[in-house]
Amino acid sequence: MNLAEELRAELEIPTAFTIPIGDGIAINQTVVTTWCIIAVLFVLMLILTRGFVVHNPGKRQLLVESIVVWMQDAISSNMSEKAQAYVPYLCSVMLFLGVSNVIGVFNIAPPTKDLRTTVALALMSIVLVQVAGIREKKVRGWLKSFAQPIGVMLPMNILELFIKPLSLCMRLFGNIFAAFVIMELVKMVVPVVLPAALCLYFDIFDGLLQAYVFVFLTSLYINEAVE
Amino acid sequence: MLSFDLVNFVCMIINILILYFLAKKFLFGRVNSIIEKRDQEIKDSYATADKVTKEAQTSRREYQMQVAEFEKEKAQLMDRAMKEAEERKTSIIDKANLEAEGIVRTAKDEAVRIKNVAGLEHDKQVEELVFDVASRLAGQAITEEANSELYDRFLAQAAGKGTGNE
Numbered sequence: 545m546n547l548a549e550e551l552r553a554e555l556e557i558p559t560a561f562t563i564p565i566g567d568g569i570a571i572n573q574t575v576v577t578t579w580c581i582i583a584v585l586f587v588l589m590l591i592l593t594r595g596f597v598v599h600n601p602g603k604r605q606l607l608v609e610s611i612v613v614w615m616q617d618a619i620s621s622n623m624s625e626k627a628q629a630y631v632p633y634l635c636s637v638m639l640f641l642g643v644s645n646v647i648g649v650f651n652i653a654p655p656t657k658d659l660r661t662t663v664a665l666a667l668m669s670i671v672l673v674q675v676a677g678i679r680e681k682k683v684r685g686w687l688k689s690f691a692q693p694i695g696v697m698l699p700m701n702i703l704e705l706f707i708k709p710l711s712l713c714m715r716l717f718g719n720i721f722a723a724f725v726i727m728e729l730v731k732m733v734v735p736v737v738l739p740a741a742l743c744l745y746f747d748i749f750d751g752l753l754q755a756y757v758f759v760f761l762t763s764l765y766i767n768e769a770v771e
Numbered sequence: 772m773l774s775f776d777l778v779n780f781v782c783m784i785i786n787i788l789i790l791y792f793l794a795k796k797f798l799f800g801r802v803n804s805i806i807e808k809r810d811q812e813i814k815d816s817y818a819t820a821d822k823v824t825k826e827a828q829t830s831r832r833e834y835q836m837q838v839a840e841f842e843k844e845k846a847q848l849m850d851r852a853m854k855e856a857e858e859r860k861t862s863i864i865d866k867a868n869l870e871a872e873g874i875v876r877t878a879k880d881e882a883v884r885i886k887n888v889a890g891l892e893h894d895k896q897v898e899e900l901v902f903d904v905a906s907r908l909a910g911q912a913i914t915e916e917a918n919s920e921l922y923d924r925f926l927a928q929a930a931g932k933g934t935g936n937e
Binding site: 569570571572574575578579581582585586589590592593596597598601605608609612613616632633635636637639640655658660661663664665667668 | 776778779780782783784786787788789790791793794795797798799801802803805806808809812
């Protein structure tokens with residue numbers, strides 16, 4: 545098998561199992577990996593938040609509280625008072641993206657390497673943005689906002705409705721996909737030492753950075769929608 | 772490689788929503804609830820401290836007002852007591868002066884009376900002496916020398932009686 549074929553094989557999203565309904569519903573590896581991530585995160589949440597107390601918290605509780613407060617502050621600091629209700633969703637997405645992007649370290653294909661994941665996230669983000677706008681401005685105000693600041697901007701604003709999620713989706717997918725391709729190529733060419741060093745950048749730094757960028761942009765869009 | 776199917780796409784949306792609800796309930800909910808409780812307790816503590824401080828300030832003001840009231844009352848009582856003492860002092864002194872004047876007057880009257888009584892006694896003695904001398908003269912012949920001796924004795928006796936009466 546030559547290099548191109550090996551790479552093509554690595555980039556394929558294999559089917560994990562098929563649900564025997566009708567012609568069979570194929571559930572791919574990304575969905576299963578996501579289930580595993582959710583299960584692991586859920587177990588960690590239960591273990592880490594067990595026995596939380598108001599007075600004299602232990603080191604574990606202080607660590608969890610510090611991380612959660614830091615995450616919430618990092619996101620809510622970009623958002624106005626009206627948009628604070630969306631902070632838990634954005635924190636959850638950041639948690640998911642952070643784990644999904646970094647999971648490549650354990651030689652597991654990141655779910656964000658699959659276009660379906662990034663499209664789903666981008667679609668949910670943009671739906672949330674529009675829902676936030678409608679809740680704040682009501683339907684009439686939301687519709688009017690497309691013609692602002694002047695009526696001639698109407699086509700641009702309608703286009704923006706599709707451009708924003710597309711850019712969110714493609715930026716995340718492109719970065720993670722490209723990182724995965726580069727890492728696979730490096731592993732094929734130089735299997736030792738170099739992948740470990742590059743992994744620090746592509747899997748950890750870039751993964752966490754892209755998670756933050758995705759959430760940061762979504763928070764900006766929500767903030768813009770409610771203002 | 773870049774395939775897209777609706778089933779897995781919907782599965783991903785559901786997965787993300789499940790993760791959101793789990794994180795909201797079991798992570799952010801729990802942590803925020805504890806932090807809110809702690810914040811509430813801190814706010815309650817501050818509120819209690821403020822309340823106690825205000826109560827203490829009110830009590831202090833009341834105490835100061837009471838002290839001021841007592842001071843005022845004390846000053847009034849002291850003034851009244853001083854006035855009463857002054858009046859009593861004046862009254863006692865006046866009474867004492869009156870009594871002293873009475874005593875002095877009585878003493879003077881007594882002295883005058885004693886003096887008068889002494890004068891009368893003296894006169895009576897002189898009279899008795901004169902009468903005695905006259906009786907003796909009438910009873911014997913009197914010579915020039917005897918007469919002179921008699922006068923001398925009379926004068927000596929008179930002088931001796933006068934000295935004894937004083």
